[in-house]
Amino acid sequence: MRPLRTAATLLATTLLCACQTSMSNERNFGPYPGAPNIDRRYTGTVADWPLFFIRHHFSTQCFDTQYCRVKYGSVPAEHREPTGSIESVGRNYPGILTGATRIGIDNFAGPVVIDWKSKDGTALHAEIDFDELFKDRLVPIPPAVKREDIPERSNISEPTIVVEVVNRTVNVYTSTFIPMKKEQIPGNRHSNFNDDLVRVFTRTY
Structure with missing residues (x-):
């Protein structure tokens, strides 16, 4: 038995x-692979508040440099010729920053490695660890956006992380397409969203 x-x-x-x-x-x-400390269901709506992200988009721009190379993951972005100033972009700035060059990246593709020459020709180097910078995996929210301003069932985009090099300064911003209940530009029915840049890092080298 x-x-x-x-x-x-x-x-x-x-x-x-x-x-x-x-x-x-x-x-x-x-936990999600891209957000190991998050144990909530990801919906991509305001129900996730405080908003968190499990993947992201990436964009980079260089201004006032003699040479600029930004490598994130296996894909480098390189400017071998001098880059123009921010002023030369005109009204396209800062909108030009948010045009993602890579989309749908699972958090994260390693450190960002930047090698560039400033406007006066000084060779500079920087490395930025997104894993540490965004260790809480929360979406940086523009001050003007409140939870009650966002429609309950509307999809909120994954944030675009922007690396900007300006002469000797490196900035990191995020931009997230967040639907809004009201027009952000009165009279413009196509302005019911917020994608303002939020600066999360800056350093002058």
């Missing part, structure tokens, strides 16, 4: 473990 009793015990234990695992998976929707 002992072997049968042992087999029955093992079967009961296996079924119990499977049941507990299933229940555990139903309760815990994380």
